[in-house]
Amino acid sequence: MSNNTQNWRIDIDTDNLAWLHFDKADASTNVLSKDVLAELSEKVTELENSKANCVIIVSDKDNGFIAGADIEGFTVLKNADEGVALIQEAQQLFDRIESLPMPTLCVINGFCLGGGLELALSCRYRLALDDPKTKLGFPEVNLGIFPGFGGSLRSTQLLGAPTAMNMMLTGRNLSARAARKVGLVDAIAPQRLLLQTAKQMALKPPSPHKASFLQRLTNKAIIRNILGNMMRKQVRKKARPEHYPAPFALIDHWVENAGRRGDMLLGEAHKVAELVTGPTAKNLIDVFYMMEAMKSQGSAKDCNAQHVHVIGAGVMGGDIATWCALQGLTVTIQDQKPEFLVNMMTRAHKLFKRKLKQPRLIREALDRIVPDIEGLGVQHADVVIEAIFENVEAKHALYQKLEPVMKPTALLATNTSSIRLEVLSTCLDNPSRLVGLHFFNPVAMMQLVEIVKADNTDDAVVKQACDFARRISRLPLPVKSGPGFLVNRVLMPYLMEAVTLVEEGVPAPLIDKTAKSFGMPMGPIELADTVGLDICLHVAEILTQDMDINVPTRLKDMVEKGLLGAKSGQGFYQYEKGKKVPQASDGNMPKHLQNRLMMRMINEAVSCLDEGVVENQQLLDAGIIFGTGFAPFKGGPMHHIKTEGKETMVSLLDELSTTFGDRFKKDDGWKSLEIG
């Protein structure tokens, strides 16, 4: 045995089975870092020389198997050659595991992602824990790369191209049962039988899973070309190659190299190394760190909440209550009108069906929501979330009834999108207990929650709110109470500029197309229609009280006429059965169209940073990407300024303000802005 056993350990049992335990030292999660791989290589040498009957790889961490390769290893690469060397070393190691003389079995006890799944694929068998926490997938595409440790080779061989490529192109995870269905794992077992099943499989190895004839056919040259074109078409609907090159590079690589093992491995090494050292992957890796930074604002473990009481069962309150129940909490939901409660239960049922699938789990989730017209849940709740009309008097009247009844330790949160906490808390005996939990619409899709704090909000309350956000699997972003907080404040000038452009006669589809070519997931006009023009107008009008933004007359007129966007069937676009009626996006492109849209948002972002609305540049980029969809591959507004150059951006603002007016005047924050 080697002396160097920081992370891996081999135990030989009485049946001569070698149990290879992985427990990364000083870490809560197993990842494949450089030192872990180097040590694994030593263990593989031991196994190559051993007479064990079978090797069983297990994780000693309760939370899962392996979360992937260590991302930090990618960030230190100086050039693509270093990337090729790193990837090829791992590929050779996994080849050696695949070639071990005895059968190999991997026991997957939770997440098994990226490099972890590639390691599992180099074993002859995979056994997965039958539990909702088990997730198998290739999330690499979200980081701007694709599997490079033999994953594109082995997954397409084992599963056939359609299933394997779909996993790699979308980054979606499979549950244990879904993985068994497609042949990614050979067997599944509940926790109490997991190791026993592993032992049985090791002692009596079954015949390993193999791709069917039809699945193998999908990797043949003639089929590859056809499938490759279909895949490119599908991916193009979601991403552009100039913004997100990785999925396109993966398709090219597979079409070019599949069927030739050596070329598949070489292709992976070179393409992934090139991608990982390119600008998109660098920015997307930074986005990953931004998510980690938001996650570290709170801790689910520190949250003792069991019961949430939500007041207001409208668009937001109903969906917040539903989301909390989905996350295992007991929820009482109060509304002054019973019909809103009926509507929200119907919506909840729909979401649970989509997310939980199994009838028992759906029933249990529905049972966790208790409609509560009289508000009897308030006195028992650990968290009370107010989501009633955006009206100060109504909110004050409600808080005055809540405060004397609530548990003294319970969190009192508002979902207000535009009223300052200082204004809302004046009616409370203890104003320091009110915090904003600003969810975004649609709640089930938008991970970000702004944690709004006024100067007098208790720090412990802010922490409690961040912990709660983590408990319900959302990303908490502490922001200072101020007009529009962070997200609406940077979004509104951008949306208003877009409406101004429509007023000037620029076709809406052209504006949306231009924003999308910058990298926004949806154009501003379509976004306004989706949010609801009445809501946009309401928020914009509140912001005009503190900010220098002009609300275009066009927007007011449309709302007056009842043209509210998607929900009314007509906004800037027309909608049939909730779907936008397509409109041609041609027309003359006016000068500075893209700059006018984006620079208003970027200038406001600089202002927010200067005023300390968020703590630092990283959290600012995070909030704007996760709240507005700002081109993730550009890494957020601060990264974008760095890429373009601060001076260039300042000159652009000068030019825009000369041509289009003071709304483009550069914010004072540019003077002190230090871009790394």
Ligand code: NAI
């Ligand atoms: P909504 O109008 O859809 O729902 C409000 C609900 O509150 C209605 O069902 C109403 O019957 C109920 N309600 C009003 N006063 C009540 C009271 N005293 N007691 C019990 N129930 C009462 O409103 P929406 O859009 O859900 O907004 C709620 C809050 O969330 C507002 O503060 C809004 O600014 C904020 N918000 C809205 C977003 C959106 O996109 N709609 C996004 C983020 C925040």
